[in-house]
Amino acid sequence: MRRIFWSGMSAVSRVYTETRSCLRMPRKRSIAASVFLWGRKNLFSSARTESRKYRSRRDMNERTFAKRSDGEKNMITYNSQYFEMDGEPWFPVMGEYPYSRSDCRDWKEDLAKMKALGVDIVSSYCCWIHHEEAEGHFDFRGSKNLRRFAKEVKAAGMYLCLRVGPWVHAEVRNGGFPDWVENKKYRARSNDAGYMADVERYFTQLCAQCAGLTYKDGGPIVAVQVENEYSQWGVQGKGIGDEHIAALIALLKEKGMDVPLYFATGWGKAATGQAIPVWGNYCEAPWEAQTGELPPMDGYLFTDNPNDANIGSDTGRKEMDATIARSPYPYATVEHGSGIQVTKIRRPVITGEDCGAMALCKIGSGVAMLGYYVFHGGINPTGAFTSMQEYRDEKNLRAGFCCDLPEFNYDFQAPVGQYGEIRPCGRELKLWNYLIRYFGRQICTLPVSLFPGNPSDPNDLHALRCAVRARENGGFVFFNNYVRHYPTKEKSVRSFSPVQGVTLPDFTLQSGQYCAFVFNREICGTRFRYALATPFCTLNEKDCVFWAEEGQGAIETEGDPAGKVILLSKQDAQNAWCFSYAGMDRLFVTDGEMYASEGGIVLLCGKNARLKIYPKPETPPCGFVCTGDEGVFGLYEKNIDVPSFSVQICGQESGNGYTDYVLKCEGPYGDVQAAHLAIGYEGDRLEILLDGEKVADDYYTGKPYVFGLRGYGYPSRITVRVCELRQDAFVYTEYPPAFMDGRACRLTFVRAEVQMRVLLGA
CATH class of the missing domain: 2.60.120.260 (Galactose-binding domain-like)
Structure with a gap:
């Protein structure tokens, strides 16, 4: 047995390759106001775990493809808990990149940045008004070139989810409808024959752009979302709404958009038909027409109800019971806020912690696809007749629009800004995207249990917010002690039993801390009794990398680790990137931006380039000089001549x-x-x-x-x-x-x- 205990975090990364003493952990249970006790018995909501039957969806609506035209055999399907690719659990991370609101010259580089930040699937709205501003005249040139964008996604080694609407909201003029659609006499967003005729013409053009680029044809398009907030704004409801969703999907298939996954937004009692409902949550609500501080958001809770009643709350909170355990579909998000748009009335400033804590809560609550909105900020195009932003007027108020937005700026305070810069929020979310990338196959198969006493009221800042994803006696435990703009007190966690028969060492959950710990899990050949540190990545199928807050990081393994166990500070983890370089997986730590290109690994930086690399390469990267070691890392520097500006x-x-x-x-x-x-x-x-x-x-x-x-x-x-x-x-x-x-x-x-x-x- 190896016990590793490290108190006193520094900026220096630590590696454990030898036995270290562990502080003796108290075994007596303590009951006090600052102590949270889980009994030896499994006190979780076992009813949920037991009642959940993971129904296979392989035979539903022809959503799987046994063989692609390019010879690949990777099937995509799902059960009620998670997605599968080629029969293996698949936990994708999805991020929105609005192609028609960006510079096509930046697509290649910025897609690579998104991939480096842990994104697997690129989602993107197809805004009807961007492509057919004048009736019958279609525009797929320049940054509206959907086909070129899809090919760039494929070249980046990523997948694509098209959010085709036809109504998309997206803070676009008319919710994406061209003005001429708004002026027609038919009932839009329904199976009205006149409306569907116009939609058919539009879908025909969209699908022609995507010919040969669907997943079954060897392309990147794995998913399509139809409509958006259907009932939140459209007021269609069930029945007629479900029929319309079905009609849109049938029309897309008829035009050749035959993909493994069809989505429809589920929040606000929306009609979703037979599409997989996808969910969202945001850390602020700039659509609220008020200038006061908003109450704590639901997204900082661990919950088995994915509906966020705050989305579109300007039209009234849409409470609904969408308990995951009763759903035949996996829990997936498409609008987990990775930023927020500022409006004329509300100008919130979003931090990485605001979004990161919510991401942690979604993973702990059982999410099987973490889809962000917006991951890459945008710039509205200039219309031939009008500007393209959402705006506030009498007609739009009746349709559900309440926001005045900038004419051009759709930056959304996104992890990747509208001009391509990676922000601190991107580095923060990378922590959780990497957790999914390297450990998601384990996590997504594990059922969720909520801590007894886990709060359901977002205003409760005192109770311990905790969830466990485990099977038998091993898994992951998630804690959140962060709520945007509402300070929380540190919590002393004593005799904590995530499952029956397992007790973790005592620790303090700091104010504002959120984390994921491991217990009784094997990772890359090493069995961890516990790790009071958040898993970050694995290297070369043997090394395990974790990160922890200052003063934390106790780790205990059974026997000798199969490789190195590396503990990073949170700051180093935020600045860490994992790539294949010089024949093996390597970890790079730098305050610059990094991504993989066709020519190799790219570093974007200022005057002085500094890197820490593990494992150390035999020779320094081109132009770099090795200046020493820091633990297992090699230190490298390069002076760069920066042009005058x-x-x-x-x-x-x-x-x-x-x-x-x-x-x-x-x-x-x-x-x-x-x-x-x-x-x-x-x-x-x-x-x-x-x-x-x-x-x-x-x-x-x-x-x-x-x-x-x-x-x-x-x-x-x-x-x-x-x-x-x-x-x-x-x-x-x-x-x-x-x-x-x-x-x-x-x-x-x-x-x-x-x-x-x-x-x-x-």
């Missing part, structure tokens, strides 16, 4: 309710990967003008606005217009500006930033 304010002019600032950019000169301007301002909103034309905008949140220059040809002169915010405006901001004479309207700073590309090799 500067910006200065060379003019200022005030108008009625706004101030224009003229910026002069010098450079960047030479070969750079990307150049951005970080713009600090105080006001209601910011607009970017090039040659007098508005090309970008932003609502004030208190965070700097990042403007990417590459897509605009690195302009030398830029006008930044700051529009004033009145102190009495009906606006919620977490970081109010400094008002002078009741108004705020000024530029506070501009900073030039460059990013260099370093190719490490294959």
Whole structure:
């Protein structure tokens, strides 16, 4: 037996290859206000576990394909608990990348970034108004080239889920309907013959773009979602709504879009027909027309009800009982918020922890596909007749639209920003995406049990939030002690029994901490009695990598580990990337961005490139120098010549309710990967003008606005217009500006930033 105990976290990663002493763990049960006790008996809700029969869906609606045209035999199917690929459990991570709201020149690189962050399936709305703004005139050029996007997804080694609507919401004008559809006399979003005729023409064009790219034909398209929030906005209800869902799926199949999985959003009592219901949750609700602090969100709970009544709560909370145990479908999300869009009224600032704690709660609650919205931020295209953003007016209010959004900015505070930058939120979510990527095959097959006393009220900040996914005497235990904007107290966990006959060492769940621990599981040939650390990844089928908060990380194995057991600090784990390099799996730790390309591993960084690599390669990466070791990691550095790039304010002019600032950019000169301007301002909103034309905008949140220059040809002169915010405006901001004479309207700073590309090799 090997007992490993480490108290006193540092930034240095630790590896355990020898026996270490373990502090003696108290065996007496303690009962106090700060102590949470689980008895030796299994006190979980066994009724749920026992009643769940994992019904096979292999024969339903021809959803599996025994053989693809390219010779692959990977079938995709599902039972009531999880998805399968080629008969093996499959726990995919899905992330939204809105192709028609992005620069097609960035698709290849940014898809690779999403894959490096742990995404397997790319989801993307097909916005009807983007493709048929004028009736009968279809546009699939440039960034609307769906076929090219699907091919890029395949080249990236990823899968694709198309969210075809026809009504999509997506914070798009008319919910994605062209104006001419809105002006027709038929009943849209129903089986009305006139509406279905227009839908058929549209679907014919979409499916022609995807010919030969469905999964059974060797392509990446594994799933299609029809409609969206069907009843939340459409007010269709069951019966007629189910018939319409069935009609849309039948029409897609008729046109050649025959895929393994069909989805429909389930929240808000939506009609889903025979499609797999997919769910969502967000850490904020910017659609709420109020300027106060919102109560704690449901998404920070462990629960067996996937419905989040806060989505679309501006039309009233849609409570429903969708208990997972009674569903014939696996629990899947399509809109787990990996950010949130700011609106005219509400300007929340989202952190990685806000989204990461919710992801942990979904995994612990039994999710079998973790689908994020939005994972890559977007920029609305310019319409031929109108702008393309959701906006607030009398007609849209009746249809369920209540938000005024920026004309262009659909950044969503996403893990990958609208200009391709990986944000701290992306690094945080990578922790949970990697947990799924490397351990999901084990996790998704394990039934869920909720802690007795686990709160069902999101306002309960005192009870222990905990869930277990286990079978027999081994599995994973999940804790959440984080709620956005609501501090929680640390909790002393004593004599904790995740299952009968198993007791974990005592530990303290810190305020704001959320984590997943392992007990009695074999990983890569090593059996862990327990690991009070969160699994991160495995390397070369022998090494196990964990991460833990400072002062935590006790690990005990049965016998000698098959390989190394490596414990990272959380910061190192957030900066860690796993790739195949020089013939084996390696772990890279850097504060730069990394992804795999056709030519090898790419590092994006500034002036100095620094890496930690395990296992150490025989020779340093091209151009790097080995500067020493840190535990099992080799340390490598490379100095990079960064081209000159500067910006200065060379003019200022005030108008009625706004101030224009003229910026002069010098450079960047030479070969750079990307150049951005970080713009600090105080006001209601910011607009970017090039040659007098508005090309970008932003609502004030208190965070700097990042403007990417590459897509605009690195302009030398830029006008930044700051529009004033009145102190009495009906606006919620977490970081109010400094008002002078009741108004705020000024530029506070501009900073030039460059990013260099370093190719490490294959």
